[in-house]
Amino acid sequence: MSRYRNVALFLFLAAIWGSAFMAIKAGVEFIPPVLFAALRYDIAGVLMLGYAVVAVDDWYPTTRAGWTEVVIGGVFMIAAYHALLFVGETGPVSSAAAAVLVALSPVLTTAFARLLLPEEPVTATTWLGMGVALVGVAVLMNPDPERLLTDAVVSKSLVFGAAAAFALGSVLTRRVNGDLRIETMEAWSMLLGAGLMHAVSVAMPSESFAMIEWNATAILALAYLAVVASAVGFLVYFDLLDRLGPVEINMVSYVAPVFAALSGWLVLDEALTLYTVVGFLVIFAGFVVVKRRAVAREIGLLNTG
Structure with a gap:
């Protein structure tokens, strides 16, 4: 029964995080993108802090390392990631394509970890997996050699930058190791x-x-992103992280594009292109190369469980 529960929650999380890309795409038509992202985390941050106060004893940082972790999370994983993502989605990039580019984050996280964390040395396989994943990005972007800076390429490049910012932030927080509960770190970040994005806006x-x-569209998009995708989504994430571990929960990134494509098609009438599908498959192959040992270990546990 526990296994079925985990699968149901995993699919629910992938659905709400995948459809969030559609909600962003819908909302930026009516709300300036950076301000939109800031408003989302005004609401989500208050809700998450309220949860942290109730759920954990150490609901606020008390050390310099803890506050450093919060600053890194706030700058890279919230402000830079979402500002670039929301601005990117104002251009001609579909919900599915944005989700696929963000799915690159686990690969980039591993690459940054190999470079910045001394206990994770760089290997040839890491570079191979990164190269494969970047080929997938190139396929998805499908640039015209005669017009490299089209609106579509610029928009997708901004989303790629968002994925890189999130990956870098996640590695830097591990390097600092402020020993914060994830609920506390997420709430304050x-x-x-949100404050940084308001300043930029x-x-x-x-x-x-x-x-x-x-x-109605603007209000529903903001409410969905702040309450469902952020507050509820992270509560489900916290639960699954304890039950499944970081490798399996990372796979949400590779299921979310399916729901991004479905919601974009149903709500925004977005078409799914061959370049998006092939790019996704190549990026996922890069993830498998980079995480081959962890993936093999998880498959072994499933076969013996």
Whole structure:
């Protein structure tokens, strides 16, 4: 029964995180992108902090290392990741393509870890897996050699930058090792990241609260992202992380694009291109190469369980 429960929660998490890309795409039509991301984490950060106060004893950082971890998370994993992602999704990049590019994060995380963490040395296989994954990115972007800086390529490059920022942030937090509960780290990073994105939004002449077009789509997109995809999603993530471990939970990144494609097609009438599908398969192959030992270990546990 526990196994079925884990599978159901895993698919639920993949569904809400995958469909979040569709909600972003829908919402940026009516809310300036960086401000949209900031508002999302204003709400999600307050909800997550409330949960942390109830769920854990150490609900706020008390050490310099702890606050450093929060700053890294707020700057890279919340502010940089979401600002780049939301701005990227204002352009001609589909929900599915954005989700596939973000699925590159586990591969990039491993590569950054090999470079920045002394206990994880760089290996030839790591570089091979990275190379395979980057080939997948190139396939997905499908650049025109005569016009390399098309709107589509720029938008996809911004989303790729978002994935890289998240991966770098996750490795740097491990390097600092502030010994924070993940609930505490997420809550304070969300609030810090929201504040940073508000500052960036204020500095951008193309963004202001006056530019928001409040309608049903904008309100539903914001509520879905803040409450369902962020607050509820991370609660499910915390539960599954304890039960499944980091390797299996990382696989959410590779199931989410399926739900991104389905929700984008159903709600926004987005078409799924061959380049997106092939790019996804090649990126996933890169993940398997990089994580081959961990994947083999998990398969062995499933066969003996």
